[in-house]
Amino acid sequence: MIVRAESARDHADCYMSLRHMPPVYVSDIPCTIRSHMEIRFPKKCEEIFGSLRGCFERPNSTGDPQIFTANELLPPNFLEENPHLTISDDKFVHPYTGKRNRYLVGDRFHNVASPHTHNTCRYHDINNCSSLHSYATSLAEVDNAKTKDKRLSSACSQNPNHHAFYNMLMDYDNNMGIVCKQKKEIQKRYPDHLIVRDRFLRFVLSDKIC
Numbered sequence: 001m002i003v004r005a006e007s008a009r010d011h012a013d014c015y016m017s018l019r020h021m022p023p024v025y026v027s028d029i030p031c032t033i034r035s036h037m038e039i040r041f042p043k044k045c046e047e048i049f050g051s052l053r054g055c056f057e058r059p060n061s062t063g064d065p066q067i068f069t070a071n072e073l074l075p076p077n078f079l080e081e082n083p084h085l086t087i088s089d090d091k092f093v094h095p096y097t098g099k100r101n102r103y104l105v106g107d108r109f110h111n112v113a114s115p116h117t118h119n120t121c122r123y124h125d126i127n128n129c130s131s132l133h134s135y136a137t138s139l140a141e142v143d144n145a146k147t148k149d150k151r152l153s154s155a156c157s158q159n160p161n162h163h164a165f166y167n168m169l170m171d172y173d174n175n176m177g178i179v180c181k182q183k184k185e186i187q188k189r190y191p192d193h194l195i196v197r198d199r200f201l202r203f204v205l206s207d208k209i210c
């Protein structure tokens with residue numbers, strides 16, 4: 001839960017606490033988050049990102065980034081079949097991609113509005129990977145900004161304890177709202193089936209409702 005504007009530390013804490021770190025993590029400060037993790041968790045950071053440092057290739061202070069393709073990062077609706085999920089003994093292998101690769105990239109809005117100045121920052125650009133062109137990072141930001149407005153308006157009239165509690169409830173309610181909406185959409189398409197969630201918390205169709 002975040003009660004004020006998030007810092008690199010918040011991103012790092014959130015990222016490191018996940019059971020399956022996302023293959024692609026989008027934020028406005030990818031290089032800062034990477035440097036922050038490198039200082040706080042050097043060993044784990046090396047295990048997760050290796051020499052690519054969260055980029056699609058090794059960042060270079062004088063070179064130009066290349067364009068890469070990584071089909072395993074395509075959203076499921078761009079694939080012919082649902083992806084086969086991998087279960088591995090290696091805890092860093094992501095079940096969806098079947099790979100250890102992790103990318104920290106900048107969102108398009110901030111990349112254009114307030115680009116970072118160091119040459120190595122260009123290697124964290126989401127547009128360096130053609131498979132990520134369909135990711136609508138700006139849309140996610142609009143949603144984010146709406147939630148942030150609600151948080152800030154509540155901060156004026158509440159003490160810190162109430163504000164923290166309010167935010168926790170708001171996050172929970174927001175997440176539940178999304179899950180219920182998704183479930184309703186699926187139920188509409190499969191009215192005769194029971195919709196349940198599997199071990200990866202994905203919705204799956206169960207037996208027919210009698």
Ligand SMILES: [Zn+2]
Pocket residue numbers: 031032116117118120121
């Ligand atoms: Zn940067």
